[in-house]
Amino acid sequence: MTRVDVRSLDGSVTGSVELDPEYFGAQPNVPLMHQVVTAQLAAARAGTQSTKTRAEVSGGGAKPFKQKGTGRARQGSTRAPHYAGGGIALGPKPRSYRQRTPRKMVQLALRGALSDRASGGNVVVVSSWDLDAPSTKAALAALRAIGAEGRALVVLSRDDETAYKSLRNLAEVDLVLVGELSAYDVLCSDTVVFSRRTLPGSARWSEAAPAAGQGTAVGGAGDGADEEATEEA
Numbered sequence: 001m002t003r004v005d006v007r008s009l010d011g012s013v014t015g016s017v018e019l020d021p022e023y024f025g026a027q028p029n030v031p032l033m034h035q036v037v038t039a040q041l042a043a044a045r046a047g048t049q050s051t052k053t054r055a056e057v058s059g060g061g062a063k064p065f066k067q068k069g070t071g072r073a074r075q076g077s078t079r080a081p082h083y084a085g086g087g088i089a090l091g092p093k094p095r096s097y098r099q100r101t102p103r104k105m106v107q108l109a110l111r112g113a114l115s116d117r118a119s120g121g122n123v124v125v126v127s128s129w130d131l132d133a134p135s136t137k138a139a140l141a142a143l144r145a146i147g148a149e150g151r152a153l154v155v156l157s158r159d160d161e162t163a164y165k166s167l168r169n170l171a172e173v174d175l176v177l178v179g180e181l182s183a184y185d186v187l188c189s190d191t192v193v194f195s196r197r198t199l200p201g202s203a204r205w206s207e208a209a210p211a212a213g214q215g216t217a218v219g220g221a222g223d224g225a226d227e228e229a230t231e232e233a
Contacts, residue, residue: 004017009126033183036106036109045097125195129160138166146193148191150189151173174189
């Protein structure tokens with residue numbers, strides 16, 4: 001089992017916590033993580049390309065000329081595809097690029113990504129984001145003090161409004177709510193920063209995470225998983 005130090009925002013060690021092996025001790029499945037990340041990126045595609053059919057092009061309601069006696073082929077509308085300004089036949093239309101990914105696959109991918117970061121020593125835990133007022137300078141100093149190097153992913157709870165306002169302007173910091181954590185977010189970062197409240201497997205995780213079926217990728221965290229922390233004098 002992996003044990004990491006719990007630090008305050010000034011970098012001092014206030015205790016230690018044992019990472020739950022259910023979330024930080026899994027064997028990363030690279031093909032599975034690739035499939036889940038690909039599906040997430042595909043679902044984010046807007047699908048905005050579109051063309052108008054003859055039914056959607058304005059005009060063309062009147063018959064261009066009479067049915068018989070002109071010597072020309074009969075026509076019913078000037079908005080047919082073979083007319084200039086007419087509709088497009090078989091053109092692209094918006095569609096959903098979403099791929100089906102079962103919940104268990106999403107959960108395993110996230111656990112594999114978290115385990116990969118934990119095995120490399122890139123999981124940081126802070127006691128709390130107790131900033132007095134929104135301050136980007138103070139937030140940057142705190143990240144440097146706790147050793148969050150490279151691109152950092154900070155996992156916040158909904159109560160960490162001051163921390164959110166302090167960290168949101170930093171280019172090398174990505175912010176995510178605890179209930180929206182995904183494998184893609186973890187894999188895009190060099191360091192993952194949790195607080196005691198947002199750490200998966202902690203006693204307070206069930207309070208911070210939403211109910212099942214509301215978008216959390218971990219699912220079921222906190223059920224019977226007590227936080228094992230030791231306070232250092």
